[in-house]
Amino acid sequence: MACNDKFVMVLETKRNPSIWKHFDLCLMTDNHEMARGKGCGKFMKAAANSTLKLHIDRHCPVTKAKNEKGEGSKTVSSNV
Numbered sequence: 472m473a474c475n476d477k478f479v480m481v482l483e484t485k486r487n488p489s490i491w492k493h494f495d496l497c498l499m500t501d502n503h504e505m506a507r508g509k510g511c512g513k514f515m516k517a518a519a520n521s522t523l524k525l526h527i528d529r530h531c532p533v534t535k536a537k538n539e540k541g542e543g544s545k546t547v548s549s550n551v
């Protein structure tokens with residue numbers, strides 16, 4: 472990955488919302504687009520939805536933490 476590109480702005484995207492709710496589509500100085508994880512802030516290629524989905528499912532430390540809390544937790548409060 473090129474490390475010399477810098478973040479310019481967040482773009483709107485109409486791509487798959489189940490994936491992109493976890494990412495911002497970012498315009499970089501090189502005029503290309505990158506996906507940035509909303510939770511973890513990691514940049515990755517925006518073109519590959521499969522890569523992004525894999526990141527959410529497997530690699531993202533933020534969603535991972537949420538999943539681990541959600542599964543089999545004994546500290547779920549019932550005062551909702």
Ligand SMILES: [Zn+2]
Pocket residue numbers: 508509510511512513526530531532533534
């Ligand atoms: Zn992430």
